[in-house]
Amino acid sequence: MRPRRQCDRLRRVSRQTIAYFSMEIAIGDEIPTFSGGLGVLAGDFLRAASDQGLPAVGVTLVYHQGFFRQEIDEAGRQVELPVRWEPSDHLERLDARVKVTVAGRTVVVGVWRRVLTGIGGSAVPVYFLDTRLPENDPIDRAISDRLYPGVPVERLSQEAVLGLAGPAMLREIGHGDIAAYHLNEGHASLVPVALLSEQLDGRVADASRGEVEAVRDRCVFTTHTPVPAGHDRFSPEVTAEVLGKELAGGLARIGCLDEGFLNMTILGMFFSGFINGVAQRHGEVSRAMFPQYRIEAITNGVHVPTWAAPSTARLFDRHLPGWHRENTMLRYAGGIPLEEIRATHAEAKQTLIDEVTGRWGVALDPEVLTIGVARRATPYKRNDLLLSRPDRLRALVDRVGPLQVVYSGKAHPLDEPGKALIERVNAAARALAGTVTVVYLENYGMDLAALLVAGVDIWLNNPVAPHEASGTSGMKAALNGVPSLSVLDGWWIEGHIEGITGWAIGSDLGAGADLPIGDPEVDGADGAELYRVLEQVVAPLFYGHPDEFAAVRRSAIALNGSFFTTQRMVAEYAARAYRRALHPDE
């Protein structure tokens, strides 16, 4: 009798798919619907879910104009060009349609699909919602045109399409078995509102505690932003305009608004039974920011097969068979001979050098210590810190040997200080010509990231702490044997062992640190420390003790490459965040 019973029980709790909602999901550069780290993380999450056979679907929007294509002009300034791409070249158009009310108008939402197939053969569909349909008003056709528009009404309209139309679309397509809705950042926070509204036939204001609780049991919220200004917050006017007075009033009645404002982070947390930050320190910082919520931490990871360079993958195939399926195999990298570690990296470095010569016409020297700095250009990341004192850098090079720096990264089109930063980097590059070779690679994306994280010698990251929630590019570098030189913030607080996995710039200031951005004293002190570590520790090791440098490469793979993976991350979400939704009877 028992087996039969278990079958019944299984059938009863057969809701098991995780629906992962994210404003951006990065599949590859050919589908330019992402801007950076958030989208790449979402893509890595879904790639890992498909490897592991975790039933999951992704939901996002199809941006017809992409984010933007970046060029750098003669004066070293960012130029933003539209991206031309045809969704039909890469995605499958489905017939499903749902309707959603945005700003009092009925908007018809269509959908495209791309199926990710993991190494185990399990399929994870990703759905791209689309409002560019002939039946829509021209204003509404444009909702799915561009990622992160600056105008609040446009932005909330986009979030309404994702959150309010997304769950209905999944049902329409036939995904009736969603156990948990994972809201990846506040852009997706209208998902629980849709679930509640559905349950109550639109009368959200009538929701009882129990009905809100039932939604909470099915929602998981991940925050990615450790600074208050990073959270989407819409005025009462914009909220009423886009969502309608009735729904806005309903939300106010339930008590999930923030002094009358629609704060998407607070909304998401209010409706989620599990809330997390993306690194342990980020969890602490978020708890201090939102003391009324229970916020846990699940540290980010990266999808190892996606980010292992071809030479790295061959090294792993030789020494760590099965690493694709079981990323923890990387823990045994300690047994790989240093000579092979060195040769593997030299090959990735040559690939990068060939690409830089071929596409940018800049010659790099394979023997020279090469620093990679690739990240979104925005003031708190201080991409220009290394070049901020050219005199100091010249003196350093005189004393310890030559340096090359490879830069990449876009600034958001509305981020004027971020764009100024790119200009400063390029101006410094010209000023340093002849002393330090600096090249700025345009149009940072996944392919460039993959080349850079494997091909440079060290990965530099120097944000103003504690502004980096996690960071993931340093994890990609680590698994390719590229150590980080970084401020102790985000994931590096967990991954750093001085001289073993890389090097710290300055000390850990703790979760309470609140350093000003753009402060000459703070930047001066961190810059001085960066030059000191580079001059006294990193460069002498690179030029004087190549075996010891290769040993750091190897332990970066063994200790960090093996742990900061989306395989570990997805397992943690399954065990901690989705547990209640997947096993309601426990």
Ligand SMILES: *Cc1c(COP(=O)(O)O)cnc(C)c1O
């Ligand atoms: C990994 C990645 C990022 C995120 O890197 P950070 O460390 O958070 O700066 C951003 N953009 C692209 C294209 C990436 O591949």
